[in-house]
Amino acid sequence: MANETVVREEFLDMPGGRVHVLRGGTGAPLLFLHAAGGAGQWLQYHELLARRFEVIAPDHPGFGGSDDFPEVEGMDDLVYHYLDVLARLGLERPHVVGASFGGWLAAELAVHTPDAVGSLVLLSAAGLRIPEHPIADLFLMTPPQLAAALFHDMSKASAVFPPDPDVDTILAAYRDMAGLARFSWAPFLCNPKLERRLHRITAPTLVVWPSEDKLVPIAHGHRYAELIPNAAFAQVENCGHAMYFERPEEFAEITTEFLAMGAELSGASR
């Protein structure tokens, strides 16, 4: 699919460093919070969302094109970082869509400042601790193991895991994983207190999970949907945790439909 959207690359100068942002499309603002992978990438999923929304996709501290921001040490700091980013972007109540690690962040943001989120979409979000359904330890996986854990349709994996990466590609991936480790080594990919705070969320919320998620078990999705007031739940069949890398059309359609329907209801705005 050819890009129809003009994608703008921006850097936000913040007190602790620069934030790399990709921005494209017109419509209600949609803040996209990326997963462990995917920083700095404008994918087909973003392109499809940009047909209805103004998609704003920053890279987290220590990921992609953003600086390290070493003082952003944990998830609590990261939430304040994003409150600053929202203020800097002049966004009051954007739609917030977060995937995996970014989904955890989106939930924390909506818990911390419920009014800052117009509506919320959590895509296979990390963040909960369910000992009987542990999140798989992606830090311990070799690249082939990680590919197998992320994708249900392995034919889609080669685009994300090139067979012979060069040194710079390896180092960029190592940096992104270090960014993830900083926020999620221990407690592992969760905030044990998040679950009991989810009741604070006021934004209309959709929880979306791929049926074949080998990384974050679907029980986490059910838990989110159960504890966030009035949350809806949708499942995408025959898809792995890589979600919009694997089935971008379905994920974009589900996201767009929910946000478009809920836009007026939620009062999403700049």
Added chain:
Amino acid sequence: MKFVFFHLMPYPYLPDDFDSKHPSPSLTFPNRFFDPQLGNQLYHRYLDELEHADTLGFDGIGVNEHHQTAYGLMPSPNIMAAALARRTQNAQIMVLGNAIGIRGNPLRVAEEIAMLDHLTNGRLASGFVRGIGWEHFAHSIDPTRSRDRFTEAHDLIIKAWTSDELFQWISPNYEYRYVNIWPRPLQKPHPPIYIPGAGSTETMKFVAEKRYTYMSVYAPSRVVRRWFDTYRQAAGELGYVPHPEKIGLSIPIYVAETDERAHREARPHLMWLFHRGLKQGPEIMFPPGYMTQSSMRGLLMAGMKPFPELTYEEIISEGYAIVGSPDSVANRIGELQEELGFGLIIGLFSIGDITHEQTVTSMELFAGHVIPAVRSLGAEVPEAVPAGT
């Protein structure tokens, strides 16, 4: 030159299908393969070997720390040092080292080492390490904080040993409102410090600044050369030439009466060490953030083969190990000393699944014939720094 008899205390009794079934002897290798009866015998055998090294005249006997692995059975090296303290007489007892970065409470290390310094009557040497990659999984320590934790813990321990006044310690990773350790160490200002490094320039600069001893880890001599040169360069930038005894080469050594016999006997045990003991993939060796971007780049560019892919011939020819008759081993040490400029050998004699008898024969030949032949090497600060620095 000074000589250390170093032990890893491996658990050699791996299952027959280890090579095909298990990615590593570490972290996830199930502990059901640890037989307590055999393990019990191993501890006493290995301690006997360390004690024997003391009677043979080795300058030091060394132990180290590893967690959740058949590679080495010393989660607490300080316990091993305590076991050796009153059963040895002359050798320096070298803890190489405590993994202060993964200790939840590094002040405990300051206390234990101070105690050991008294138990050994001032024969203790204190090594500090960050903790190896997989140990950050094993002890739930964020590897992105590994270097900061190491540096802060080091500074805390040194200050705890040397301050004669109660103080408060506050750093990003540690807070102690009352630091006032009893006992203080016996040695003044504190036991000598040894730091192993695997090529990180941050570590070399740190060691040079503090004038500690820099030790290599297992690597080919061309790579060790670069590390030692960079260390000497870091010292040079601070205006001094390090004494060769501040540069330690860690290397497995096997001595037998003839070259032919030595190679025949050493081969399977070196292969165990490099192909089984050191079968550790990058995902457990270098968890995210454990290496800085520049050190990781250096590692990727160094082009070192993974240990399990080394042939025996490469292990010998590239300087990963020294094997031969006493004369051959002495000659090889002379060659390596000239190339690398070290004045300290940290020798691993109990290699992989080697027997106790072989270990004893090898260490006795080394002490009786090799040490006297090479003792004078690396004893003085060279007038000119070796070429290439």
